[in-house]
Structure formats: C-alpha cells, structure tokens
Amino acid sequence: MPAVEPGHGSSGTAGPVPYAERPDSLSERELLIRVRDSKDQAAREELITRYLPLVKSLARRFASRGQPVEDLVQVGSIGLIKAIDRFDLERGVELSTYATPTIMGEIKRYFRDKGWAVKVPRALQDLNVRLNRVIEQLTVELHRSPTIAELAAATQVSEEEVVEAMESGRAYSSVSLFSGGNAEDDESLELLDVLGSEEEAYEVFEQRRMLAPAMSRLDSRERLILHLRFFEGMTQTQVAARIGISQMHVSRLIRKSIENLRQFMAEDEALVEAARGRGKV
Amino acid sequence: MVNETPDIIVLHIPRGARALPVMRVVMGGVASRHDVPLDTLDDLQLAIETLVIEEPTDGKELVLELSAGDDGLRVRLSGLLNQSVRTALVAVDPFQPCEGCLLDVRFLLDSLVDSLELEETGGDSYGVIMEKRAS
Numbered sequence: 001m002p003a004v005e006p007g008h009g010s011s012g013t014a015g016p017v018p019y020a021e022r023p024d025s026l027s028e029r030e031l032l033i034r035v036r037d038s039k040d041q042a043a044r045e046e047l048i049t050r051y052l053p054l055v056k057s058l059a060r061r062f063a064s065r066g067q068p069v070e071d072l073v074q075v076g077s078i079g080l081i082k083a084i085d086r087f088d089l090e091r092g093v094e095l096s097t098y099a100t101p102t103i104m105g106e107i108k109r110y111f112r113d114k115g116w117a118v119k120v121p122r123a124l125q126d127l128n129v130r131l132n133r134v135i136e137q138l139t140v141e142l143h144r145s146p147t148i149a150e151l152a153a154a155t156q157v158s159e160e161e162v163v164e165a166m167e168s169g170r171a172y173s174s175v176s177l178f179s180g181g182n183a184e185d186d187e188s189l190e191l192l193d194v195l196g197s198e199e200e201a202y203e204v205f206e207q208r209r210m211l212a213p214a215m216s217r218l219d220s221r222e223r224l225i226l227h228l229r230f231f232e233g234m235t236q237t238q239v240a241a242r243i244g245i246s247q248m249h250v251s252r253l254i255r256k257s258i259e260n261l262r263q264f265m266a267e268d269e270a271l272v273e274a275a276r277g278r279g280k281v
Numbered sequence: 282m283v284n285e286t287p288d289i290i291v292l293h294i295p296r297g298a299r300a301l302p303v304m305r306v307v308m309g310g311v312a313s314r315h316d317v318p319l320d321t322l323d324d325l326q327l328a329i330e331t332l333v334i335e336e337p338t339d340g341k342e343l344v345l346e347l348s349a350g351d352d353g354l355r356v357r358l359s360g361l362l363n364q365s366v367r368t369a370l371v372a373v374d375p376f377q378p379c380e381g382c383l384l385d386v387r388f389l390l391d392s393l394v395d396s397l398e399l400e401e402t403g404g405d406s407y408g409v410i411m412e413k414r415a416s
Contacts, residue, residue: 135319145318148309163309166319167302230392236320251323258327262334262384 024049032089047084048077051099055080058103062111072107079106127165130155132246145237145247169248170255214264222257229254288314292345297338301330304345308354315349317415325354325413328393332409335363335382341406353415359400359408367407370399 023031023046034043052073059072083099091098134154138146152159215223228239229250236254240247292307294300305326312322333343346357361367365381372387390397390411400408 145320147316147318148313148322149316151319152313159313160310163306163313166309167306170302170305230389233392236323237318247320247323251320254327255330258331258384258389265384 028095029089032084032087032095035084036087036089044081044084047095048080051080051084051095052077054096054099055103058100059107062107072110075110076103076107079103082106121168124161124165124168127155127157127161128169128248131162131165131169132248135248136240136246139237139240139247145235166248170252214261217264218257218260222253222260225250225253226257226261288350289346289348292347293342294333294345295342296333296336296340298330298334300343301333304329304333308347308356311347311349312354315351315354315415317349317354317413321353321413321415324393325356325411328390328411328413329356329358331384331386331389331393332358332361332366335366335384335386337362351415353395353413355410355412357400357408357410359402359406361407361409362405364405367399370397370409 023042026034026043026046028047028050031040031043031047034040035047055076056069056073059069059076062069062072079102080099083095083102086102087095087098131151134151135146138150138154142150146154148159148162151162155162157165215226218226224243225239228234228242229236234242236247236250240250243250245253288311290307290311292304294304308326308329309322311317329345336343340362341360343358343360346359348355363382366386368380369382369385369387370390390409393413394411395414396410396412398410400410402408
C-alpha cells in the first residue's frame with residue numbers, strides 16, 4: 001500500500017479536496033464521502049487498509065479448497081474495492097455489512113472460474129449454474145426429471161442453449177465437484193455428512209465381483225454414488241434427492257467415479273502385465 | 282400431409298473419447314424433440330460412452346443411429362470391435378466377468394438401459410442396440 005500524504009491522491013471528477021488532516025485520522029464515513037464525492041484515491045486506499053483484515057479473514061474460510069490464501073486475499077480485495085466504490089451512504093448500513101457478501105461473492109466467483117477445466121463462455125457457465133437450480137426446482141414440482149424443453153421454458157433460453165450449457169457443464173473440473181453442491185452455494189456441500197449411514201451398504205457392494213479391487217480405491221463419496229445408482233437401482237434424480245445435490249451434479253459424479261475406476265483398473269492391469277513380464281525373464 | 286418419415290439421425294463418429302461431446306449434444310437435441318427426461322437421456326449417453334471407451338482407437342469409424350418416439354430413445358452403435366465386450370454382452374450369465382474389459386460393461390449397461398441387444402454385422406465388427414423408455 002503506497003504512503004499517502006495529505007493533499008495528495010485525490011483524482012476525482014469533482015477535483016481534489018485538500019486534507020486538513022491525514023486520511024487515517026478521518027472517520028469511515030468521512031472517507032466514504034470523499035470516495036463518493038471526489039473519487040479520492042487516498043481515502044479509498046485508507047478504507048482498503050482498514051478492511052484488509054476482513055478480507056483476510058474471509059479468504060481464510062476458503063483455505064482448504066486448494067488455492068493459496070494469498071491469491072484469495074487478492075481476489076477478495078477486488079470485491080472490497082467494488083464494495084467501497086458502490087457503497088451507498090444513504091442506506092444506513094455499515095460498510096462491513098455491505099462488503100462482506102461482495103468479498104465472498106468475488107472469491108466464490110474466482111473458484112467457479114477456476115473450476116472450469118476448459119474455457120467455456122461465461123454466459124454458458126452462468127446458464128449451467130442456473131440450470132442446476134432450475135432442474136432441482138422442476139424435479140420437485142414435477143415429481144420427475146424435467147425435459148430439455150421444460151428447462152428451456154423455465155430459463156427463457158432456447159433448447160439448443162440448454163443442451164449446449166449442459167454439455168459445457170461437463171468441462172467443469174472434477175476438483176470442484178466436492179467443494180460445493182453448486183457454484184453458488186454459500187457453504188460447502190458436506191457430502192461426507194450423509195455417508196455414515198451408508199457404510200453397511202458398501203459391504204454388499206464390495207462383495208459383488210464387479211470391479212471389487214478398484215472399488216476399494218475409490219473414495220467413500222464415489223462409492224456411495226455408484227452404489228446408489230448401480231446397485232440400489234436408483235435413478236439419477238433419486239440419487240440426487242437422497243444425497244441432496246442436483247441431478248446434474250450426480251451425473252458428473254457418476255462419470256468421474258467411473259473414469260476413476262477405469263484408471264484404477266488400467267493401472268492394476270499394467271501391474272499384472274509387468275509382473276508377468278518379470279516372471280518370464 | 283403428415284410426414285411419416287421416422288425421426289432417425291445417423292452419426293459417423295471417429296474412434297476415441299474426443300467424439301463424445303459431439304455425440305452427447307446430438308443426443309440432447311434428439312431428446313429435446315421428444316421430451317425425454319434428463320436422467321433418461323444421461324443414462325443412454327453414459328451407456329454409449331461406456332461402449333465407445335472400451336473400443337480400440339484404431340479401426341473404422343463407429344456409426345451411431347439415433348431414433349426417438351413417444352416411448353423413448355433408441356440407439357444403435359455399430360462398427361464395434363472389442364471382442365471381450367461382445368462376449369460379455371451375449372453371455373447367458375449376466376454376472377460373468379468381462380475379462381479384458383476396462384469395466385464390467387454388461388453390468389453397467391444392464392443398469393443404464395431398458396433393453397440391450399447385440400447385432401452381428403459380419404466379420405469382427407458388431408453393433409449394439411439399446412433402448413431407454415421415457416417413463
């Protein structure tokens with residue numbers, strides 16, 4: 001943060017307002033007025049300095065999600081700046097009240113963008129997120145999985161866009177799959193919370209000869225999804241309702257789990273082949 | 282005059298996973314025209330993906346024929362060469378292990394689709410016809 005001298009740093013359209021005292025001695029309201037009225041950079045920077053601990057605190061809440069906290073602080077700072085610039089003094093709320101969701105939103109958006117394995121147009125990403133919600137809503141209303149036409153009507157886009165957005169959703173990184181029910185959730189989806197009661201079911205799963213060695217290498221979440229879909233015979237919609245996530249999410253999880261199984265099976269096969277090769281020597 | 286032409290779409294797709302997104306989009310389009318629920322569509326897409334991924338990457342293209350009606354979706358995937366999968370699909374015992382397969386294809390397909398039929402097309406290649414009912 002650059003040092004700010006009194007009288008320097010005002011660059012707003014209303015012209016610089018001379019400082020009678022250092023910005024750090026001004027009240028929050030006085031600083032906000034300067035930002036609003038004269039786009040005062042020094043006042044803005046002072047507010048950023050004061051609220052940086054809030055940004056760091058919020059960033060640390062996402063520390064377990066695989067991104068450096070320093071990066072998250074940077075991203076959160078962008079949210080803070082937006083909050084400062086957009087803050088309405090007449091609303092009668094504290095800046096902290098307004099800034100917190102803005103900072104959180106910026107960090108979550110960062111995770112969402114990071115989660116896309118290939119570049120997908122933002123509009124499609126957004127539609128995909130909307131579809132997640134709408135599918136859940138319509139499934140409850142209709143007591144069945146919705147059709148593409150119904151989704152198109154509900155989201156007011158064409159059926160082609162729905163198909164395209166759903167396909168683009170498959171580009172969503174599997175890394176993010178377990179970090180949230182969908183990208184807009186405020187809190188992590190604690191999928192593990194629902195797993196405890198399913199442990200006994202795995203015994204049945206493990207006893208089946210299908211993929212038994214590789215199955216044991218899946219994590220518990222993946223095994224649960226596969227168990228419900230392929231051994232309990234639940235539809236994707238039923239699995240979604242059971243676990244409390246969207247059908248699209250279940251679809252992705254099934255593919256990810258099956259792909260992991262394939263990899264494990266291929267690795268096991270390679271090990272067997274290597275052992276055979278060594279035996280012949 | 283009513284158009285009696287069946288709603289059939291035929292795709293010639295290269296071997297390997299890279300063709301799967303295109304295939305899924307086309308299947309989505311067909312499903313959309315016939316009000317097929319999402320989870321039904323997704324199961325059939327996954328069934329096709331399961332077969333395609335088991336296939337060797339060398340060989341002639343695969344042919345995917347899609348048709349749909351009020352009763353659901355029907356797909357015919359031909360040009361298949363994986364003989365391990367072929368053996369598993371015709372096995373009397375559905376729980377016979379699919380030796381040489383990456384996954385237990387028969388088990389997965391039986392779970393994903395409502396009907397499954399192997400079609401001999403001559404030589405080493407074969408086709409698989411699968412149906413998924415709308416309800």
